[in-house]
Amino acid sequence: MDLFTFFGVNELSLGLSRLSMFPLFDTAHYIVSVMSLKEQPGAVEVAQRSPVACWFSSMLYCFGGAILSGMLLAEPPVAPLSNNSNMLLATLAWYLVFYCPHDLFYRCAAILPVRLVLSAMKEITRTWKVLGGVMQAKKTYQNGLLVMVATGWAKGAGGGLISNFEQLVRGVWKPETNELLKMSYPTKITLIGAVLFTLQQNHYLPLEQHQLMSLYTGFLVITKVRMMLTGASYPFAFVETALYHLFFAARATDTTSADKSKEPNGLPSGTCAADGKAVKAAPESCSHSALSHTRESASSVPERGKSPTGERDLAGAASKKTD
Amino acid sequence: MDLFTFFGVNELSLGLSRLSMFPLFDTAHYIVSVMSLKEQPGAVEVAQRSPVACWFSSMLYCFGGAILSGMLLAEPPVAPLSNNSNMLLATLAWYLVFYCPHDLFYRCAAILPVRLVLSAMKEITRTWKVLGGVMQAKKTYQNGLLVMVATGWAKGAGGGLISNFEQLVRGVWKPETNELLKMSYPTKITLIGAVLFTLQQNHYLPLEQHQLMSLYTGFLVITKVRMMLTGASYPFAFVETALYHLFFAARATDTTSADKSKEPNGLPSGTCAADGKAVKAAPESCSHSALSHTRESASSVPERGKSPTGERDLAGAASKKTD
Amino acid sequence: MDLFTFFGVNELSLGLSRLSMFPLFDTAHYIVSVMSLKEQPGAVEVAQRSPVACWFSSMLYCFGGAILSGMLLAEPPVAPLSNNSNMLLATLAWYLVFYCPHDLFYRCAAILPVRLVLSAMKEITRTWKVLGGVMQAKKTYQNGLLVMVATGWAKGAGGGLISNFEQLVRGVWKPETNELLKMSYPTKITLIGAVLFTLQQNHYLPLEQHQLMSLYTGFLVITKVRMMLTGASYPFAFVETALYHLFFAARATDTTSADKSKEPNGLPSGTCAADGKAVKAAPESCSHSALSHTRESASSVPERGKSPTGERDLAGAASKKTD
Numbered sequence: 001m002d003l004f005t006f007f008g009v010n011e012l013s014l015g016l017s018r019l020s021m022f023p024l025f026d027t028a029h030y031i032v033s034v035m036s037l038k039e040q041p042g043a044v045e046v047a048q049r050s051p052v053a054c055w056f057s058s059m060l061y062c063f064g065g066a067i068l069s070g071m072l073l074a075e076p077p078v079a080p081l082s083n084n085s086n087m088l089l090a091t092l093a094w095y096l097v098f099y100c101p102h103d104l105f106y107r108c109a110a111i112l113p114v115r116l117v118l119s120a121m122k123e124i125t126r127t128w129k130v131l132g133g134v135m136q137a138k139k140t141y142q143n144g145l146l147v148m149v150a151t152g153w154a155k156g157a158g159g160g161l162i163s164n165f166e167q168l169v170r171g172v173w174k175p176e177t178n179e180l181l182k183m184s185y186p187t188k189i190t191l192i193g194a195v196l197f198t199l200q201q202n203h204y205l206p207l208e209q210h211q212l213m214s215l216y217t218g219f220l221v222i223t224k225v226r227m228m229l230t231g232a233s234y235p236f237a238f239v240e241t242a243l244y245h246l247f248f249a250a251r252a253t254d255t256t257s258a259d260k261s262k263e264p265n266g267l268p269s270g271t272c273a274a275d276g277k278a279v280k281a282a283p284e285s286c287s288h289s290a291l292s293h294t295r296e297s298a299s300s301v302p303e304r305g306k307s308p309t310g311e312r313d314l315a316g317a318a319s320k321k322t323d
Numbered sequence: 324m325d326l327f328t329f330f331g332v333n334e335l336s337l338g339l340s341r342l343s344m345f346p347l348f349d350t351a352h353y354i355v356s357v358m359s360l361k362e363q364p365g366a367v368e369v370a371q372r373s374p375v376a377c378w379f380s381s382m383l384y385c386f387g388g389a390i391l392s393g394m395l396l397a398e399p400p401v402a403p404l405s406n407n408s409n410m411l412l413a414t415l416a417w418y419l420v421f422y423c424p425h426d427l428f429y430r431c432a433a434i435l436p437v438r439l440v441l442s443a444m445k446e447i448t449r450t451w452k453v454l455g456g457v458m459q460a461k462k463t464y465q466n467g468l469l470v471m472v473a474t475g476w477a478k479g480a481g482g483g484l485i486s487n488f489e490q491l492v493r494g495v496w497k498p499e500t501n502e503l504l505k506m507s508y509p510t511k512i513t514l515i516g517a518v519l520f521t522l523q524q525n526h527y528l529p530l531e532q533h534q535l536m537s538l539y540t541g542f543l544v545i546t547k548v549r550m551m552l553t554g555a556s557y558p559f560a561f562v563e564t565a566l567y568h569l570f571f572a573a574r575a576t577d578t579t580s581a582d583k584s585k586e587p588n589g590l591p592s593g594t595c596a597a598d599g600k601a602v603k604a605a606p607e608s609c610s611h612s613a614l615s616h617t618r619e620s621a622s623s624v625p626e627r628g629k630s631p632t633g634e635r636d637l638a639g640a641a642s643k644k645t646d
Numbered sequence: 647m648d649l650f651t652f653f654g655v656n657e658l659s660l661g662l663s664r665l666s667m668f669p670l671f672d673t674a675h676y677i678v679s680v681m682s683l684k685e686q687p688g689a690v691e692v693a694q695r696s697p698v699a700c701w702f703s704s705m706l707y708c709f710g711g712a713i714l715s716g717m718l719l720a721e722p723p724v725a726p727l728s729n730n731s732n733m734l735l736a737t738l739a740w741y742l743v744f745y746c747p748h749d750l751f752y753r754c755a756a757i758l759p760v761r762l763v764l765s766a767m768k769e770i771t772r773t774w775k776v777l778g779g780v781m782q783a784k785k786t787y788q789n790g791l792l793v794m795v796a797t798g799w800a801k802g803a804g805g806g807l808i809s810n811f812e813q814l815v816r817g818v819w820k821p822e823t824n825e826l827l828k829m830s831y832p833t834k835i836t837l838i839g840a841v842l843f844t845l846q847q848n849h850y851l852p853l854e855q856h857q858l859m860s861l862y863t864g865f866l867v868i869t870k871v872r873m874m875l876t877g878a879s880y881p882f883a884f885v886e887t888a889l890y891h892l893f894f895a896a897r898a899t900d901t902t903s904a905d906k907s908k909e910p911n912g913l914p915s916g917t918c919a920a921d922g923k924a925v926k927a928a929p930e931s932c933s934h935s936a937l938s939h940t941r942e943s944a945s946s947v948p949e950r951g952k953s954p955t956g957e958r959d960l961a962g963a964a965s966k967k968t969d
Contacts, residue, residue, distance in 0.1 A: 046827070051894050053826040074399040076720040078783075078797065082790030099894055137401075144405030151401065164491065168810065173821030175496030180376040181369070248374050248422055397722040460724070467728030474724065487814065498819030503699040504692070571697050571745055 013214035021128050026086060028121035030093035031109055033061040033159065038097055038106065046170045047098045053169055058094040059087075060166040065158030069133045069151045073140065116228060123220040126186075127213050130156035130193040134201055145198055152194030157187045185227070185234050189220065192236075332537070339540065340533035344451050349409060351444035353416035354432055356384040356482065361420055361429065369493045370421045376492055381417040383489040388481030392456045392474045396463065439551060446543040449509075450536050453479035453516040457524055468521055475517030480510045508550070508557050512543065515559075655860070662863065663856035667774050672732060674767035676739035677755055679707040679805065684743055684752065692816045693744045699815055704740040705733075706812040711804030715779045715797045719786065762874060769866040772832075773859050776802035776839040780847055791844055798840030803833045831873070831880050835866065838882075
């Protein structure tokens with residue numbers, strides 16, 4: 001890409017792509033991840049009741065991506081545990097964030113400028129993780145584009161994707177929500193990154209690896225900082241809405257007729273009639289779901305930032321939610 | 324087996340055993356699987372809210388067997404994703420069934436004769452999958468009869484066996500039910516198939532592989548068509564009941580005494596008294612369970628074909644339920 | 647260690663370390679495990695409704711450790727199924743405990759002296775399992791101390807650690823509890839064992855393998871027998887409390903201030919205010935949790951030995967709970 005050479009940023013991006021994540025960026029990732037765990041409802045109470053569960057939960061936040069991508073490729077999910085220095089750093093971050101006297105560590109890290117820097121550094125690790133996942137999958141599946149996307153996504157946004165099971169460790173169970181039903185900002189942006197890096201690795205993009213790394217990292221950092229400072233919304237919301245309307249929503253208006261067609265004529269069961277009603281009852285069932293959600297989370301502590309509208313509260317959540 | 328040669332069906336069965344599942348039979352399997360997903364309560368609503376979750380759920384319906392058997396043998400669960408043409412077909416089936424304008428595709432496929440043919444073709448793929456699972460396990464565990472049965476069963480009925488987790492993707496959680504607690508017809512018939520193929524592969528049956536394949540496939544197709552047309556019940560229900568009474572039920576009448584014996588005399592806990600009551604309370608607890616079940620499913624949409632009697636509603640369910 | 651030689655117990659411990667677990671000790675483990683399953687609320691009812699689910703649940707009790715440690719190291723979770731003689735023994739134990747006419751088998755095994763011997767034998771297998779797990783992990787991760795601890799723990803206490811999913815097989819779902827949130831005695835003691843054996847295998851302990859095996863086995867057997875006979879509490883309770891106060895509790899008194907600090911100043915979301923309340927509401931949420939717990943378990947049968955105090959009822963539970 002000549003523009004890169006022209007502006008002399010080619011060397012810069014090459015230098016960036018050789019940056020080592022260990023120890024500084026990894027540490028920032030651990031601190032921000034454990035802080036977002038601490039901000040989950042009920043997490044502080046769990047930290048007091050059972051440090052072991054809290055530690056395990058923190059490690060799922062810190063290493064969820066590596067664990068999930070490992071499992072997808074049938075590699076040992078304990079592999080991250082064998083990296084002693086990273087485990088030590090993550091454990092230190094966990095201890096300081098949760099049990100530091102007078103909560104000094106958390107208080108300092110939560111000051112906006114500090115948190116901004118830490119969050120930006122954490123975002124930088126995402127590029128490395130997504131690329132790592134894509135290349136890990138490419139070793140085994142040379143032509144498996146989808147496998148590369150899945151593994152890159154899993155490695156970059158693993159903590160979010162396994163959140164149901166991470167919550168289970170803390171005694172919280174919210175089956176009504178998961179990252180596939182309602183993707184958070186980090187999950188979406190990681191999916192886009194996984195697709196881009198997969199295309200790049202298979203030479204479908206007119207970019208070299210270090211160039212895409214710089215562009216994606218820059219985008220991640222700028223968006224994150226902007227969202228934290230101004231509460232701006234997810235930048236691709238309109239693209240997403242357009243795609244949704246193009247491919248899925250137009251058809252969704254046919255539901256009423258779809259319901260009718262859904263009674264498989266002549267099938268012996270005779271139980272299908274209920275199904276038509278079922279789908280019409282969907283709007284009501286939404287509120288049901290929200291209700292049961294509330295009941296579920298009430299068993300630990302009230303949930304923060306509940307959004308009855310569901311889809312569009314990504315911006316607010318982004319500064320809270322880890323991948 | 325001379326009967327095979329005598330009737331000249333040996334060549335026929337040999338020809339059948341060389342049939343390729345790709346692309347026709349696989350496509351039928353994908354269409355029927357995605358259609359049964361669409362007939363699940365709440366699935367259409369999920370398709371509108373989150374196409375990603377709906378797609379993932381569909382893939383679990385289509386490739387659940389391959390994923391589960393892969394996991395059992397510690398092979399990568401993403402392996403099915405690497406098969407690009409099958410993924411494309413399954414994704415196409417998913418898109419057409421859920422989002423085709425005016426629901427045209429689903430309506431056509433749900434017409435009884437079309438659905439009959441598709442379902443019969445899907446049943447044929449079951450034979451190949453069960454045999455594939457058994458042989459996959461045999462590679463690693465030459466003497467592990469149980470491993471072969473388990474893997475064959477998992478590969479042939481994986482979608483059903485992981486249904487709890489498939490539902491979780493769609494935000495539905497019904498812990499009270501699973502395919503082990505109350506097996507559906509496809510799960511049972513696949514288990515029988517896995518046992519038969521394991522015995523055949525280890526030369527305990529006086530049949531060659533292609534002969535058993537023909538017999539089992541024929542049985543699957545005829546039973547399925549009969550069940551769809553006449554609503555006939557599961558053909559082995561009486562064998563099952565007889566076996567149950569022979570091995571398990573006779574003893575079950577001893578429960579009252581069993582309860583008493585369950586107070587481990589002299590053990591220090593002193594909490595066992597409640598247990599005797601617990602078991603006596605079982606009939607009542609059944610209705611409790613049904614209630615909570617209702618409450619659970621009410622959070623999405625009313626469940627279809629609820630059977631308070633539990634065990635004997637296989638026939639009706641069979642035409643609905645995928646493997 | 648000269649004391650060992652001095653008292654002439656070195657030969658004894660060497661002999662003990664060469665003891666074969668198969669078939670006697672393994673059988674005792676299976677019988678005691680299946681008996682503790684039978685003593686779970688609702689288990690007898692499941693045994694009557696679905697022998698398959700009951701068998702599967704029993705196998706998870708018997709082989710949970712091997713399955714979990716296999717999964718952690720990306721080895722096939724079906725591997726235990728390939729050991730035909732052990733499966734046969736475990737299946738026999740399952741059948742006799744659940745379906746023996748007049749419940750004769752369970753009644754005999756539940757007589758205190760018989761149960762004492764069986765439980766002691768089961769505890770002996772724990773040493774072998776923990777050591778096996780540690781050495782299994784050491785093959786792949788020579789320097790991964792944490793991996794060794796995790797695998798040893800998983801192999802020795804797997805049944806307990808996967809109890810949430812074992813319960814799911816029986817249609818019971820209790821997300822509020824798990825072995826990490828509230829460790830039972832066997833889980834704790836296995837963790838200690840896994841740490842000790844990991845240290846020994848890496849030459850951080852002035853003990854040889856057979857010596858540590860004897861010491862740990864002796865401790866396990868004596869503690870178990872003492873707890874069953876006198877209802878004595880967990881011997882390390884005071885150490886645990888001291889450690890907790892040293893590392894975690896002192897900081898926990900800062901929660902009120904921690905809550906305040908948890909409002910990340912200047913962050914755009916504006917939803918954090920609820921979080922402060924959330925944590926203060928924790929004591930109330932506890933009773934909520936207990937309530938929902940009751941509701942959950944009421945769907946099967948009333949739970950035995952419910953402990954509202956939570957942490958300190960280990961002794962009573964120890965004689966009930968399997969590994």
